[in-house]
Amino acid sequence: MRSYVQLLFDVAAEKLPYLNEVPVFFDNPKQESHGDLACNAAMMLAKNLKRRPLDIANEIVNELKFDSSLIEKIEVAPPGFINIKFTHGYISGIINTVLNKSDSFGKSDLHSGKKAIVEFVSANPTGPLTVGHGRNAVSGDTIASLLEWIGYSVDREYYFNNAGRQMRVLGDSVKFRYLQLLGEQIEFPEDHYQGEYITDIARKLHEQYGDTLRENAPADLFKDTAEKEIFADIEKTLKSIGIVFQTYYNENSLYADGKIDDVLKQFKDNNLSYESDGATWLRLSEMGQDADKVIIKSTGEPTYRLPDIAYHTTKFNREYDLIVDLFGSDHNATYTDVLAGLKALGHDTDKIKVLIHQFVTIMQGKEIVKMSTRKANFITLDELIAETGRDAVRYFFNMRSITTHLNFDLEIAKKQTDENPVFYLQYAHARISSIMRMAEEQKIGFSDNPADGLSHEDEIRLLRKLWQFENEVLIAAENFEPQRITVYLEELAAMFHRFYTSCRIIGSEKAVAEARLTLSAAVRQTIKNGLSILGVSAPERM
RNA sequence: GCGCCCAUAGCUCAAUCGGAUAGAGCAACAGCCUUCUAAGCUGUAGGUUAAUGGUUCGAGUCCAUUUGGGCGUACCA
CATH class of the missing domain: 1.10.730.10 (Isoleucyl-tRNA Synthetase; Domain 1)
Known part of the structure; x- marks a missing residue:
């Protein structure tokens, strides 16, 4: 029907060429007396044409030759709206449309044939998912569904870093707990992961290996075990609210298959990077950013920027028409560097839509619960799901615009009332x-x-x-x-x-x-x- | 200091490229079950859209300044 109305205006535009000067939109009016569709083109045109919007609207309406079995009337209302009202017969037809289309009613094919990727959650496996990750997970999954409903073929992807300092600290955290289990009197470092789940992993290792890991543990055993255990938990949590990813993309694989080196070489070959103080810097200040940033530390270890850029080049290489990234607001300063780097490499960054969702503030009654993974005083997503149920969690996180801060009052969420x-x-x-x-x-x-x-x-x-x-x-x-x-x-x-x-x-x-x-x-x-x-x-x- | 984001009813939030009288829920108050599920419905009350100025036919929406808050501002991610 919208396309039919659009067609009417297109026909009118043959006699009234000025209609081509502005985009013609149709709104669903808030008020019922304004009909089913409203058009504001006359008012948009008033200035250019230097005529009264009411006169323009009347002129347009006179040129609209409509089928009276579909449209009951088209009226002009001050200051210049064109209101279109459908016939009862047409509007009632929606019932059969709904019943015929059944589970597909609401889907459209406007974007069919296009491929999209939605990257979300992307939490590093250093601990259980928190309520904040929950917002990201639910919003990302729903956005992916929405894109499917308008025709996109959508891949849901989870990217995680398992190569850097964070993961080393994680492995060491498990090792310290393990040694404590063996009775060693060592102080657990304050900047390591404090959560009980770390001790659980250490305990498992102790059960499996006894005290043999005190001296000759394989290099990455603590780290790899922690990653595996924690990741299994994360997948389980996500599955419990109906979220399944097509791919889990990890940072290590970017080193293994040479993509990091490729990108680094491209930067060097194009003089987009330089060496200073033993580190490699990206010329971001020449790419519209505030300052140059380090992509390889003097230790030889890359910062997150390099793998992130390399990772995103794979999205371009995989030929997606739309690339959606959903991050928490703590990433708001990092993505612009990545985009600038990608653009410098010649990628069309207009295909990337970066969505930043604001934080979730957890309220326990009137008290704010401050969250930190490291200190482990967070409320896990698992706990939230257990207390409120999958449906409530999904609905609550979808209820607000992702751009606004969200207060999640645990006491209210626990109530199963109206x-x-x-x-x-x-x-x-x-x-x-x-x-x-x-x-x-x-x-x-x-x-x-x-x-x-x-x-x-x-x-x-x-x-x-x-x-x-x-x-x-x-x-x-x-x-x-x-x-x-x-x-x-x-x-x-x-x-x-x-x-x-x-x-x-x-x-x-x-x-x-x-x-x-x-x-x-x-x-x-x-x-x-x-x-x-x-x-x-x-x-x-x- | 600088960057990004946010500010709408007592509370939590909506408002379709800038549109017509800014809407819901909860909380408050007054009603509605011998009849298809009262986890429901009807009504009342609640607003200078943080402030000031600007842009225009028209601003919660765009621009500027200010205030208050969140997140960043690393050779962490």
Whole structure:
């Protein structure tokens, strides 16, 4: 329908060439009296044409030759909006569209044939995932789903560093705990990983190897064991909230297959790097950044920038049309260096969309819980899932725009009451399921032509809302804004609950009852589809 | 000091390239279950969108300055 309306304007533009001077957009008006689609082109044109927007709007409307079976009317409203109202027959048709498309309703093929990669979580395996990682995980997974819904073929990827200093400290942390288990009186360094999970890993090693690791442990045994154990936990946690990655890309492999050397050579060959004080520096100040930065330390060890750049070149080499990186705000200073480096190597960095999500503040009542992996006074994602459930975790993290700080009050999250909006949606779904079971017993079936049985304002509102779903998914996906889906679903559910109160199904005359049942089925399907984008379950009973 | 991000109702948050009267939930108050799930519905109250100035037909949204907060500012990641 949007494309049909667009076509009407294209036709009008043949007589009114000025229409080509501005982009013509169609909004879903907030207010019902403004129709189903609104266009503001006349006002955008007013200045250039030096004419009154109302006159321009009227001129445009006169050139719009529309099919009266689809569009009821097109009106001009001050200061110059063009409001388009669909016919009841057309808008009612959404019910059959929903039921026919079923689990695919809301999907569009605007970007089909394109490949996208979404990199998220990417936490280094130095400890269990925290609540902060949880936000990243849920947002990233949902953004990936959204992209799939608008046609992209999407790979979810997790990148982690397992080559640097951090991992050495991790290995040493396990070793110290191991030695303590053997009864040695050593002080555990304050800057090492303090968590209980470190001792657990040490204990496992002790069970397996006894005290033989005191003297002749294989070089990387402590580190490798820690990485393996912790990573297994991370994967398990992610799986418990329905997140599965296509690939886990690790830093070590970039050294093994020579990609680090390749990039380094390219920098050198193109005079983009230089040596100073025994270190290798990248000429970032010539790439629009504040200062040059070290990519290889005087110790010979690269800083994170070099492997990160090398890693991203693999994304370009893998020919993705869209490259999405989702980081926490603590990375906000690092990604610009990486982008600058990639651009200098000749990559089209416009394909990269870097998303920075703000931090999660954990509240225990009114008290702020300060989190630090090293000090291990964090709340783990596992604990959060155990206390609130998978659906609540996924819904809560998707409820807000990723750009805003998020307060997660553990006391509220633990409550399974109506303060928790996920139940409101699931309840609507379960309620409709219940009606459908009941209707079946009463031999009330679906209507092939529900339009005639629907006239109540609460019914009309639902129809219009269903019609908007596909576009909502599109906007949410293109802007990487999962919270738009939760907002939409809450509005849809509220409309349904109202309709439920005002429009009875069982007991109404047959044509009306069947039309309402069919509408309810379409609402149920749409709620289910929306929840599935978010990764939240849609229960049949509650 | 510098960079990025944030500031909307008592609280937590929405608001589609800048659009029409800034919306929800929770909390508060008043109602609605002999009838399809009351985890629901209806109504009331709640706002100088942190402040000031600017851009324009029109600003929560864009620009400048200020205030308050978060994260960075490494030869850590």
